[in-house]
Amino acid sequence: QVQLVESGGGLVQAGGPLRPPCAAPGRPFRNYNMGWFRQAPGKERELVAGATWSGGGGDTYYTESVKGRFTISRDNAKNTGYLQMNSLKPEDTAIYYCAASTPRDTVYGRAKDYDYWGQGTQVTVSS
Numbered sequence: 001q002v003q004l005v006e007s008g009g010g011l012v013q014a015g016g017p018l019r020p021p022c023a024a025p026g027r028p029f030r031n032y033n034m035g036w037f038r039q040a041p042g043k044e045r046e047l048v049a050g051a052t053w054s055g056g057g058g059d060t061y062y063t064e065s066v067k068g069r070f071t072i073s074r075d076n077a078k079n080t081g082y083l084q085m086n087s088l089k090p091e092d093t094a095i096y097y098c099a100a101s102t103p104r105d106t107v108y109g110r111a112k113d114y115d116y117w118g119q120g121t122q123v124t125v126s127s
Contacts (some may be wrong), residue, residue: 002027002116004098009121016088020121022081022098030054030076033101035114036083038094038123045097049083050107061107065091088125095120 008020022034035050049072050061060072071084081098099114108114 002032002100004100004116004118006096006098006118006121009096009123011124011126012088014089014125014127016125018085018088018123019082020085020096020098020123022083022118024079024081024100027079028076029074029079029081029100031103032116033104033107033114034072034074034081035099035101035107036070036072036081037097037099037111038092039097040094043094045111047107047109047111048096050109051081052105052107053103056103056105059105059107061109085123088123090125090127092123093125094123096123097121 005023036048037045038048039045051072052059069087074081097120098118100116101114
């Protein structure tokens with residue numbers, strides 16, 4: 001069992017940054033694929049960014065609407081993943097969830113492909 005603990009959400013003005021962390025206490029996060037999903041009211045949960053495990057070739061994925069603005073990364077020494085979000089827009093408002101799966105050499109896009117989930121953190125972008 002992998003426990004994922006998120007923090008770092010909040011209210012930010014349009015154009016501003018946020019960088020929520022996702023901690024996996026006591027677990028070698030480098031051995032898991034990592035994904036960041038978001039879910040806005042009335043919408044399905046969607047994969048925003050994903051990355052393969054550290055030995056999986058470094059494959060990453062970004063949904064089209066965040067390309068060039070969001071960056072997924074991890075600090076293996078701290079067992080923590082991050083989603084750097086820049087130039088935030090009101091349409092980025094959602095609950096953001098980090099997720100992890102067993103290691104694969106490609107990024108999977110469906111929520112059901114991930115085994116472990118954080119509790120979610122609210123991101124609200126004001127115009």
